[in-house]
Amino acid sequence: MRLAEAGLGEIMLCDVVKGLAQGKAQDMHDSQAALKYRYSIEGSDDISKIQGSQVIIITAGLARKPGMTREELLQKNSQIIKEIALQIKDKAPQAIVIVVTNPLDLMTYLVLKTSKLSPKRVVGMGVNLDAARFTNLISRELNIPNTEINALVIGAHGEGMLPLARLTQVKGVSLEELIDEAKLKKLIAATVNRGAEVVSLLGSGSAYFAPSAALLEVVRAVAGNQKRAIGLSVYLNGEYGLKDICIGVPCLLGKNGIEKIIELDLNSEERQAFLKTADSIKANLAHLKI
Ligand code: LAC
Numbered sequence: 001m002r003l004a005e006a007g008l009g010e011i012m013l014c015d016v017v018k019g020l021a022q023g024k025a026q027d028m029h030d031s032q033a034a035l036k037y038r039y040s041i042e043g044s045d046d047i048s049k050i051q052g053s054q055v056i057i058i059t060a061g062l063a064r065k066p067g068m069t070r071e072e073l074l075q076k077n078s079q080i081i082k083e084i085a086l087q088i089k090d091k092a093p094q095a096i097v098i099v100v101t102n103p104l105d106l107m108t109y110l111v112l113k114t115s116k117l118s119p120k121r122v123v124g125m126g127v128n129l130d131a132a133r134f135t136n137l138i139s140r141e142l143n144i145p146n147t148e149i150n151a152l153v154i155g156a157h158g159e160g161m162l163p164l165a166r167l168t169q170v171k172g173v174s175l176e177e178l179i180d181e182a183k184l185k186k187l188i189a190a191t192v193n194r195g196a197e198v199v200s201l202l203g204s205g206s207a208y209f210a211p212s213a214a215l216l217e218v219v220r221a222v223a224g225n226q227k228r229a230i231g232l233s234v235y236l237n238g239e240y241g242l243k244d245i246c247i248g249v250p251c252l253l254g255k256n257g258i259e260k261i262i263e264l265d266l267n268s269e270e271r272q273a274f275l276k277t278a279d280s281i282k283a284n285l286a287h288l289k290i
Pocket of ligand 1: 070102129195206207208211
């Protein structure tokens with residue numbers, strides 16, 4: 001709905017549950033007249049409808065239940081994601097694929113390896129959502145508009161997420177210099193826990209509106225060939241001293257996918273934390289059946 005309202009092309013919703021995507025699409029289609037918008041949106045239970053898509057967004061799979069980590073979804077969602085990735089390989093190898101399903105970094109890796117697309121064309125949407133949440137929490141804590149905040153989050157979109165206070169800028173000043181350590185720790189913990197907090201408040205299902213907004217940001221970068229820095233889970237091949245892993249780092253994203261992976265100048269503490277997160281992703285990758 002966000003993509004359609006933003007005028008980002010023709011939207012096809014696919015879901016394996018009969019009628020679900022059609023029903024949602026019909027409901028969204030009916031919104032146009034009252035909104036005085038025009039957009040194209042259709043639904044189907046036939047995944048072959050992805051044929052010819054320029055951008056494919058994968059949200060399929062189970063969401064977390066209260067108390068669950070994103071990583072606990074690994075086995076349940078792997079099979080679903082693999083089947084979809086094979087369909088992409090077959091029917092839409094030209095697409096740019098944005099993975100949203102959790103555990104995000106692992107599912108991004110699985111889509112990349114199964115679809116055999118170029119690593120430039122498969123990204124995971126996670127740390128830009130975490131950065132949006134971090135921004136929002138900073139904005140509320142300091143009573144500063146979110147437009148004045150440039151928050152940076154890297155690492156896993158999971159328990160090992162790393163909101164980087166030193167490299168987060170508030171009106172051009174490092175966040176680290178603006179608030180005391182105790183408050184900073186709280187802000188970081190709240191950011192890491194934000195998704196779980198929503199899951200626990202809802203009781204069933206996971207966050208929805210902020211993820212869709214963060215996704216819109218990613219699709220806009222592709223559609224507008226923006227090539228501005230945005231945090232994404234991408235395949236590293238030597239960057240940050242890491243190989244054969246998908247993990248969240250800032251990238252320049254445009255119409256052909258990843259133009260550049262930005263290597264931040266991390267201090268030794270940040271680097272250590274980043275490598276620790278990478279280790280835990282690698283340990284989970286070992287459980288993936290590719
Ligand atoms: C979240 C899910 C989308 O962070 O991973 O809310």
